[in-house]
Amino acid sequence: MIKEIIKAEEGEIYDIELETDLLKANEKLAEENKELLKKYGVKAIDILGSIGSGKTSLIELLVQKLKNKYKIVVFNGDLTTTIDANRVGRHGVEVIQINTGKECHLDANLVKKALQKVDLNNVDLLFIENVGNLICPADFPLGSEKRIVVISVTEGPYMVVKHPFIFMGTDVVVINKIDLASAMEVAVEKLERDVYAINPNAKVVKTSCRDGEGIAGVISALGL
Ligand code: MG
Numbered sequence: 001m002i003k004e005i006i007k008a009e010e011g012e013i014y015d016i017e018l019e020t021d022l023l024k025a026n027e028k029l030a031e032e033n034k035e036l037l038k039k040y041g042v043k044a045i046d047i048l049g050s051i052g053s054g055k056t057s058l059i060e061l062l063v064q065k066l067k068n069k070y071k072i073v074v075f076n077g078d079l080t081t082t083i084d085a086n087r088v089g090r091h092g093v094e095v096i097q098i099n100t101g102k103e104c105h106l107d108a109n110l111v112k113k114a115l116q117k118v119d120l121n122n123v124d125l126l127f128i129e130n131v132g133n134l135i136c137p138a139d140f141p142l143g144s145e146k147r148i149v150v151i152s153v154t155e156g157p158y159m160v161v162k163h164p165f166i167f168m169g170t171d172v173v174v175i176n177k178i179d180l181a182s183a184m185e186v187a188v189e190k191l192e193r194d195v196y197a198i199n200p201n202a203k204v205v206k207t208s209c210r211d212g213e214g215i216a217g218v219i220s221a222l223g224l
């Protein structure tokens, strides 16, 4: 069940084309979010990826595996729909939908608003699903502790090399839909090498979220 739907007000989201001072303002809010989360002992994890890569499916699996161990809240970012929040909410965890309107990324201000709706005393783990996009979320830290980027073999062989910035600051890269790799004629090992070339410290996990393959590897890569 969706607890809340937060809609971005006109002019509320910082535009990527606007100046560095706005990016700085976002960074300051992200630091505040980080402090708040730290104060309450909440571990927050960003989940980024293109539309259809499997972010929501991954969150659903993580929630199912971890909800008995941790008190989990999920923020789902999307332009206008509540599809993802409804999917995650079915698993009996608290979900907040953040609708960004026309904007193609979450920012720290929207996450701050969502955090105000949550009883942080009662949360161990927060998953934040960003809007499906791998470009500008790289410029908008939200205050989270870790970042997962989800890519899928259906996005083709150049997915990683075409989005270098997002992979630089990422802790875990999930290569999803590996069951479709041969049909797509995509070499999973090549995608993996591309990730390590950009970010040697990233942990790469191969999954098929459709059948749950690899999910234990994601959990251990996150230290959960
Ligand atoms: Mg989704």
Ligand code: ZN
Pocket: 016, 103, 104, 105, 133, 136, 137
């Ligand atoms: Zn954007």
